[in-house]
Amino acid sequence: MEAMTPFVAIGGGLLIGSAAGLLLLLTGRVAGVSGMIASATRMGSGGTPWSQATAFIVGLPIGAALIALLVRTPEVIVTSSVPLLIVAGLLVGFGTRLGNGCTSGHGVCGMARLSPRSLAATATFMASAAATVFILRHVIGG
């Protein structure tokens, strides 16, 4: 994996946060990706208009492609097996809907406004993710 400078990471983070802030001020909506996916596939409960959610979701890979064209192509290093990818996808899909958000909705938007639900959710998924990686790499894989 290539080395990464904090400046590039901060630059990327500022773009993500600016996007979330812009959506709030323009349309009054929370930029939570899992909620947007649910709205775009008509499985949502949040009420983001279908066209807005779909446009947002389509924009994500366009933005990534622009970086690949203009800056550098990011590596996508995946070591997980097919069954693991499927199990993880099911958990992420079900879990983000049950818990009303993911890294963007709870992590970036919810924590920014100090929502107690988002703070609790972020602490919970960070802890369970770290515990999962620990078991995967140092207990089973160790």
Add this chain to the structure above:
Amino acid sequence: MRNLFPGLIVGIIFGAGLALSDMVNPARVQAFLDVAGDWDPTLMFVMGAALVPSALAYLIRRRMTRPLLGDLFAIPESRTLDRRLLVGAAMFGVGWGLVGFCPGPAVAGLVLGAWQPWLFVVAMLAGMALHHVFTATHATAPSYKG
């Protein structure tokens, strides 16, 4: 157009941020989560930096009666912690840790040449559909205003 244009622009900026910061790379994300291994702080810088403009927007929002292009702010008001929130977040975290994908980076990474994001996104949509069916058949479930 009032919905389409801001959605697209914001999605593009968001996706560019995910790609620039290497969050589309599951190995990078797992390296952050691997606190007992060769820890990589990148995600901490990304999330810390993202919180600055996001928090600023929420502060500006307090002085606004309505969004620039919309009629009302639709921000979750609930402050109560319930089991659904915590169980859902815990499930999400397990899936996130297992492979290093969360929803945004997986979707943004669809066009970067790897096939794994496609499989993950399909499984994620299936997980969302399962939840959709599950809540539809449990009519007594509390409403989702969180």
